[in-house]
Amino acid sequence: MNPFDSPFRVSLGSAVFVLGLVAFSSLPPLVIGASTGAVVVGFRVFLDVLTGETSTSESLWIHLPAAGYYISFAAMAAMVHFRRQMAAPIRAGVMGAALDFLANGCELAIRYGMGESFPFSGHMLVVLSLFAILRSFCVIGVYNMWMTKHVRSLAEARKEELERLMMVNSGLYEEMVYLQKSMALMEDMTRQSYDLYSRLVEGKPVEPRIALDLAEHIHETKKDMQRIFAGLSKLIGRQSGRGRIPIAELCAMVIRANEKYASLSGKAITFSYHGQIDLATDQLYPLLSVLNNLVSNAVEAIRKNGAVELRARLEGNGLVIEVEDDGPGISADDIAWIFQPGFTTKYDRRGNPSTGIGLTHARDISQALGGHLQLVKSEPGQTVFRFVVPTSRLLEAQTDAFQNEHPPVPPQGAHLV
Incomplete structure (x- = not known):
């Protein structure tokens, strides 16, 4: 206008x-x-x-x-x-x-x-x-x-996100109940397995029913794990496919899992990783088993505050991973026994001893990979474990037989040395 x-x-x-x-x-x-x-x-x-x-x-x-x-x-x-x-x-x-x-x-x-x-x-x-x-x-x-x-x-x-989160929370609570049941069952199986091992070593008679009970419990645990995996996959919305994974990422997974473990235990622990390695591997489960055992042991050794460090490097034809913590260390009298099956210095709140096969299991996995696991140093304020595995084995595809023989061990404290 x-x-x-x-x-x-x-x-x-x-x-x-x-x-x-x-x-x-x-x-x-x-x-x-x-x-x-x-x-x-x-x-x-x-x-x-x-x-x-x-x-x-x-x-x-x-x-x-x-x-x-x-x-x-x-x-x-x-x-x-x-x-x-x-x-x-x-x-x-x-x-x-x-x-x-x-x-x-x-x-x-x-x-x-x-x-x-x-x-x-x-x-x-x-x-x-x-x-x-x-x-x-x-x-x-x-x-x-x-x-x-x-x-x-x-x-x-x-509103839609809140409804989705409520469904996820409900689903996670259900999976947590099954997981707690499986954890308790696995703890009992571990003790029964070690008792069976002890009786066989001592030449004592063993009732066949014991082995059958163990097989039944293992079967039940397997079914629970399958159900939990299916439930979590549905909640997450994708299937998790395992492929080659870089060593740095694998160590980061171990650190993240044990950060939560330390927080749940009421401990203030600082985790760190040092290593520049351009190497990826299919041997995810055995490496996780060994590293989770070592790092969770370090978490349990530290009383309230402390630090855990992972160091990775290539040395010759092998991968070397060291786990160091600033806990109280292992006494001189116990060092010679820490890799022996059944040896433990840990007890739960009710006074029940741990089964003492965590480090034995980790050592056996190391040897199955053609490497070794050793305690390098232990004194108040510094304990160092060294895990060595040939790089040639890391580049091989992991077989189903090995996976079944050596399943991954989560960072739980009840059955680790």
Whole structure:
């Protein structure tokens, strides 16, 4: 509209500009104002040239003051922090109307200074005020409708996420019950297996029923583990496929698992890994078994606060991984016995001894891989275990027979030396 029968015009296009000024909060207001002013002037000049009504220079002279509206509005909006007022719609509408009125006044002042004449009257002020109010509250209305829709979308998304988390939590609680049952069953099986081993070593008669009971318990545990794995896979939403894994990532897995174990035990332990090794392996389960035994033993040895460090390096044709902790160390009398089956210095709260086969199991896995496990140093404040395995074995594909013979050992403390 041309309310004063002159090149000065008002339109709802300015409302779109104000909406963009609010929506694109990442851009400075003056950048938006100057860009919009340049585009508006260029478009109007293009239309005049296209219709052939005026020359390019004359059209540019006529429409150049229009950029003053957008630049002045943006400058004033930046000064009063107009974007922050959008949380209060009425106040933002009034402030927007005032800025619109003043910006129109700036454009009229520019045009007046360039020689255009306007009939300044109360009617002109009323027209400018009405258009300012109309455009400002139009912007506020559209903005709030958009925000309302956005908030509703977020609320729906959060509701769906909350429902999903509740289902996950319910599923995890169910799996935890089965896992606790399996842990208790495996602890009993470990003790029964060691008792069977002791009787066989001593040449004492063994009832066949004992072996059958163990087989039944193992079968039940296997079924529980399958059910737990299926349940967790469904909750996570993907099947976990095992392939080659870098040594650094494997050590990180061990550290993450034992960080949770230490936290659950009420201990403040700092874990670290040092090693620059470009080596990946299929031997995930046996390596996890050995490292989890060593690191969880270190966690159990530390009383309250301490540190556990994993170091990996290539030495000759072998991979060397050392696990060091700053716990109290192993007494000199016990060092010669730590790899013997059944030897333990740990007891639970009820006074029951651990089965003492954790380090024996880790040593056997090391030897099965063609390597070895040894205690390098143990004194108060420093205990170091060294695990060495040939790199040629790490590059081999892990066979199912080996997996079945040496399953992964989780970081549990009840059955580790």
